[in-house]
Amino acid sequence: MIVNDLVLLAEQFAKLELHAARGGREVQRVLLEIASASTAKTSFALQEEIRESVAYLLGFLPPYAPPLNRINQILVCLEGSARDSLDVQTAKNQLAEIADHAAGPLLNARLIATLLSQAYPEKSVVYTHTMSETILNVLQELHRWCKISHVFVTESRPNNDGWETARRLASIGIEVSLTIDAAMPFVIEKAHFMLSGAEIIQKNGAVVGKIGAFPAAVFCCMAGKPVWIAADTGKISPFDQINYNFTPFNMEDLGIGSTIPFLTVTGSYFDITPPEYIHAIATETGTFTPNDINKVVSNQPVSTWLQERLRSGINRA
Amino acid sequence: MPNHPAIDTVINRIVTDVIGGAVDTAKEVMAAMAQVAADSQASNLDGLFQDMDQAAVAIMKICPSFAPPINVLHSMLGTLERDIQASASVAEAKQHLAATQVDFLKFIETALSKIASIGAELIKDGDTVFMFSMSSSVWKVLRKAKENGKNFTVLVTEARPGNEGLWTVDEMHKSHIPVEVSIDACTAELVARSNIAFAGVDSVAADGSVFNKTGSYLAALAAREYGVPYYFISDTLKFDTSTLLGLPFRSELVHYHEVLGDKQYSDGVKVVGSLFDITPPHLITAIVTELGPIPPSACVSVMWNMKLSKRISELIPVWAYGKL
Numbered sequence: 036m037i038v039n040d041l042v043l044l045a046e047q048f049a050k051l052e053l054h055a056a057r058g059g060r061e062v063q064r065v066l067l068e069i070a071s072a073s074t075a076k077t078s079f080a081l082q083e084e085i086r087e088s089v090a091y092l093l094g095f096l097p098p099y100a101p102p103l104n105r106i107n108q109i110l111v112c113l114e115g116s117a118r119d120s121l122d123v124q125t126a127k128n129q130l131a132e133i134a135d136h137a138a139g140p141l142l143n144a145r146l147i148a149t150l151l152s153q154a155y156p157e158k159s160v161v162y163t164h165t166m167s168e169t170i171l172n173v174l175q176e177l178h179r180w181c182k183i184s185h186v187f188v189t190e191s192r193p194n195n196d197g198w199e200t201a202r203r204l205a206s207i208g209i210e211v212s213l214t215i216d217a218a219m220p221f222v223i224e225k226a227h228f229m230l231s232g233a234e235i236i237q238k239n240g241a242v243v244g245k246i247g248a249f250p251a252a253v254f255c256c257m258a259g260k261p262v263w264i265a266a267d268t269g270k271i272s273p274f275d276q277i278n279y280n281f282t283p284f285n286m287e288d289l290g291i292g293s294t295i296p297f298l299t300v301t302g303s304y305f306d307i308t309p310p311e312y313i314h315a316i317a318t319e320t321g322t323f324t325p326n327d328i329n330k331v332v333s334n335q336p337v338s339t340w341l342q343e344r345l346r347s348g349i350n351r352a
Numbered sequence: 353m354p355n356h357p358a359i360d361t362v363i364n365r366i367v368t369d370v371i372g373g374a375v376d377t378a379k380e381v382m383a384a385m386a387q388v389a390a391d392s393q394a395s396n397l398d399g400l401f402q403d404m405d406q407a408a409v410a411i412m413k414i415c416p417s418f419a420p421p422i423n424v425l426h427s428m429l430g431t432l433e434r435d436i437q438a439s440a441s442v443a444e445a446k447q448h449l450a451a452t453q454v455d456f457l458k459f460i461e462t463a464l465s466k467i468a469s470i471g472a473e474l475i476k477d478g479d480t481v482f483m484f485s486m487s488s489s490v491w492k493v494l495r496k497a498k499e500n501g502k503n504f505t506v507l508v509t510e511a512r513p514g515n516e517g518l519w520t521v522d523e524m525h526k527s528h529i530p531v532e533v534s535i536d537a538c539t540a541e542l543v544a545r546s547n548i549a550f551a552g553v554d555s556v557a558a559d560g561s562v563f564n565k566t567g568s569y570l571a572a573l574a575a576r577e578y579g580v581p582y583y584f585i586s587d588t589l590k591f592d593t594s595t596l597l598g599l600p601f602r603s604e605l606v607h608y609h610e611v612l613g614d615k616q617y618s619d620g621v622k623v624v625g626s627l628f629d630i631t632p633p634h635l636i637t638a639i640v641t642e643l644g645p646i647p648p649s650a651c652v653s654v655m656w657n658m659k660l661s662k663r664i665s666e667l668i669p670v671w672a673y674g675k676l
Contacts, residue, residue: 187624192510192512192536192537193535198612198621201617201621202617202621205617205620205621211622212621212623212624214623214624215512215513215536215566215625216512216536217512217539217566217570218624218625218626220570220629221566221569221625221626222624246537247537249540249541253540253574257573257576257577289533289534291510291518291533295521295522298521298525298532299530299531299533300534301532301533301538301541302535302537306540306541
């Protein structure tokens with residue numbers, strides 16, 4: 036049975052109202068509440084009940100690592116209980132012990148900023164695309180240490196999330212310039228490096244991000260500007276393969292008032308930057324090359340059921 | 353002395369941006385210059401030259417960095433300079449100027465038709481064609497390919513600010529050519545899906561680089577990355593001879609309201625970027641002209657063969673730096 040809270044959460048994901056980190060926390064809260072209120076008589080039945088909820092949620096989930104990682108953590112715990120034929124109350128108690136051990140975003144940003152500050156001289160010029168809370172916090176830290184002199188940001192259609200980045204950076208005294216997405220090469224040429232957030236850092240080092248991040252990375256490579264990904268380790272996915280089935284945006288998303296019947300609007304909100312375009316990935320636990328990401332999650336247990344579901348595809352409804 | 357009314361009219365139309373594109377602007381400039389020549393009361397060639405020169409300077413003062421109108425001025429004043437050198441009569445000179453206008457219109461008509469045929473040959477049946485922004489020359493190529501029985505799909509991005517890519521959507525729909533549209537940030541994705549890419553041209557430089565709506569360079573970089581041939585479509589009227597002197601293209605900047613609309617940020621957010629960008633020659637497969645698809649490195653040879661006016665060539669450096 037799909038509970039109301041889960042339906043509401045799915046709706047929020049479908050409308051992209053939750054960012055990745057908060058989405059992760061919300062998914063964990065709702066699934067643990069479902070487990071706690073469950074009337075299942077065995078740990079196996081509890082596992083099946085949670086799997087049903089997860090299967091429903093996956094139909095709406097954008098390509099965000101934190102919710103997937105929280106789901107994985109819960110399923111691994113349940114699968115262990117079912118395998119060991121634990122009684123349902125013990126299984127529930129083990130689930131309740133899953134706590135949010137992640138450090139606060141500001142502390143992580145400070146750690147990431149420290150790594151970046153060692154890599155670049157003072158008064159660096161940074162290019163970024165779209166908006167990421169991590170990037171905003173990292174830039175704020177770098178600004179505090181006089182490490183950056185200017186930030187260029189592209190507006191990031193649709194949604195224009197780059198506008199918010201520009202507004203927030205300017206409000207804390209960072210010199211910032213905003214331009215259209217088509218002018219990416221113009222601003223990339225003026226920057227020392229690109230700093231980008233991530234929705235998912237894949238095991239192979241590829242990064243899922245807002246549409247436009249991939250071409251920006253390509254042009255950075257052509258212009259000899261290093262591409263840095265800044266994200267906490269909660270964005271790293273332990274799964275071997277995820278088939279995203281990115282849902283294309285529509286005319287309404289683009290604000291196109293065309294009256295042309297059957298016009299196909301193509302493209303989606305996210306793209307994938309392959310590892311070869313990424314210089315380094317800075318996290319709160321250290322800097323990694325894309326090739327090293329595999330090692331970070333190699334010991335992390337993975338729910339085989341979830342891995343199979345992800346292989347066959349997650350799809351935002 | 354006040355300007356001829358035809359000159360004032362065309363100046364007003366250029367300044368208020370009501371003329372479609374660079375070629376249409378050139379046609380209107382040509383018509384106005386021809387009118388000045390026809391109505392001139394000058395009794396000798398010096399007087400006629402003064403009338404034409406005054407009109408040319410007035411147009412150049414407000415003319416954006418488009419090659420076609422400047423080439424029209426080269427053409428008209430160059431004709432007159434040759435008549436002065438040959439000691440022709442005023443009547444003969446007027447006749448030659450009228451003939452220059454006729455030749456020009458014929459050139460426009462035949463050049464575009466030749467370009468359409470040459471460009472259409474580059475498209476294969478079943479192709480996916482990426483097109484950036486809008487260009488009546490590229491539309492002609494696509495229509496010709498369709499007319500030749502080729503089935504293909506056009507992918508286009510919006511081309512912010514201005515969203516001229518949506519004009520292409522309308523044009524393709526009218527021509528029954530399947531079209532898909534996306535945002536500029538999807539340029540790489542769309543180019544990767546394409547077999548061939550096209551863009552129009554505002555001006556071509558002597559070194560073969562192309563000045564066009566911002567985003568053309570982005571598309572060219574994507575085309576290079578994915579190995580997709582990238583063609584610019586342009587008649588030689590758009591070859592900017594001022595670049596033979598090493599002069600730069602002049603681009604307008606993107607205005608705040610074109611990006612942020614009425615949204616006001618009191619915190620000092622600056623809007624940067626140019627309305628036009630420059631695609632370097634090494635990213636261009638060829639420029640499809642009425643002479644055929646020519647490699648960027650051959651542009652300079654084409655320009656050396658163009659008939660230039662000595663007077664306009666003298667004015668161009670001052671004009672290019674906005675000090676006319």
